[in-house]
Amino acid sequence: MSDPNMSSMVTTPRAEQPTAPGATAPTNAGLPENQRADKPRGLLGDAWRDLRRKPLFWISAFFIVLFLVMAAFPSLFTSADPSYGTLSRSRVGPSADAWFGYDVQGRDVYARVIHGARASIMVAVLSTLGTVLIGGLVGVVAGFRGGWFDAILSRVADIFFGLPFVLGAIVILFTFNPPGANRGEFEIIMLVVLSLVLLSWPVSMRIMRSSVLATKEADYIVAARALGASNLRIVFKHLIPNCLAPLLVYSTILVGSFIGAEATLSFLGVGLQSPVVSWGVMINESQNYIRVSLYLLLFPAAFLVTAVLSFVMLGEAVREALDPKMR
């Protein structure tokens, strides 16, 4: 789970591909009215047309929606209480009553897997939001201002980038959430989010910075400046809408890798902790019983892998759709 890898999957678009301001997300079909129908389409319009024909896109989108619904309304899928355990049914295997069997404390694994979606996805989505906001903002500022300002921000990013990811997260979480600290559910989740954001914002900062650098000198920016637009207007109306695509692709993949990262941290015992239910916590609890009850590992792992895979595939599909060379 090393994040620098991910950045290599994202390409910076060439500067001469202006898209309509306002139409930001690639999955957003909303093209401005004047570009519909037979008019020539922009980059995002082309991408959407390309995307619609891809089965991979629809499959991953289906799973993502499924997991989001699962996170929002777990009671739609199960009526069992995920934290109710009876020791008499400890490690009873899968059956018609409990599809995925019972865990060591006799809790319904199916109910726990369903309820675990919320914490896992919440951590991933919040961390991605934080990473994209902080990294993107710093990247825009560094790329747009340039000079010594850029140099300092880039070095600061290098400092955080130099920290090994898992190791850094363990140290941070161990410092602020030592075992036995008895923090609330919300507090633990925010701490995990914070440590993930802190260690991964440099990558999105670099992506944003390089695409700002590539776009900054484009004709339409020069034209906007010649027309007397203020820096603020240039950045928000012209620069950001045209630089967002690579960051958005990266962030889609990032959601997937954060789901995996949360699980890794919980597995190591420093991330989320019981009584919070997440896939990582479940895998962590199962590790001592793998040799006798492998299903305790397999069910949460299967959900975890499916979720990560869906986000990675969606990112891939969007990236291919946005890259004119791949068409």
Next chain:
Amino acid sequence: MGRYIVRRLLQLVPVFIGTTFLIYWLVWSVPGDPFAGKCGDRPCPANYIQVMTEKFNLDKPLYVQYFTYMKNLLQGDFGSTFGGRSINDLIAAAYPNTIKLAFVALAVEALIGLTAGVLTGLRRNGFLDNLVLVSTLFLIALPTFVTGFVLQYLFGVQWGVIKPTVSNPPSFTELLIPGFVLGSVSMAYVARLARTSIAENRSADYVRTAIAKGLPMRRVVGVHLLRNSLIPVVTYLGTDLGALMGGAIVTEGIFGINGIGREVYRAIVTKEGATVVSIVVILVLVYLVMNLLVDMLYALLDPRIRYE
């Protein structure tokens, strides 16, 4: 090139100081008693606390502690644990195992990843191509600890082909499965990188020229295509080696390999601040130097790239 290297080395200094200071601050200014639980169930005796406070300069401000530590470090002394064991010895005992594991993982990545990438890059959209694309996606999505547990269970417990945990010091054959687990994600990236790069270069002018000259296909692919296509792959492998040598907390933990990752995890859990900082210092150094080497290798492999 000389000036470029000097400039890069100078740039490394603030990054190195920043990163290590960050870790030092996190580890040593932890809110809480550094002696909690150090002496069993009893509170530590006063003279022990006094000796240790003096030894680790705990009564001085943080930056003084940090610079004292760095001064010793530059003289090759990493200090000692609370128990009095020399950290130099500890690292010397653990690091060779980590490096062995890193090289096994790298070999797995390079061999399997490159083969898959080259084969699919040459013949796109076939059955093999789709198989590799799907399986690499799957590997990327699979967290290391799941791969580790499943392979350990299958090979070690179910089929009894390997010992579930390795001995100390580990032999190379014992490290094959852990190396595969550690390298699996990067292996997928290598395969995809090689595939894209080869597919892109296949339609390049120089390949067409080589075919038009009447060279046998073997020579076109082996000499002209591969040499140009593998540059990004080789640099990726270099960066990855830097990351792999940073130890694998998860893989080493699962297979019981006595490496740097396990040491540092143990040190974090038992609050051995000096050990944590020392290991992180080494890891950051290795990582930064590897990145510099990769950038230089890049210029060496691709004469079009010039640094000034």
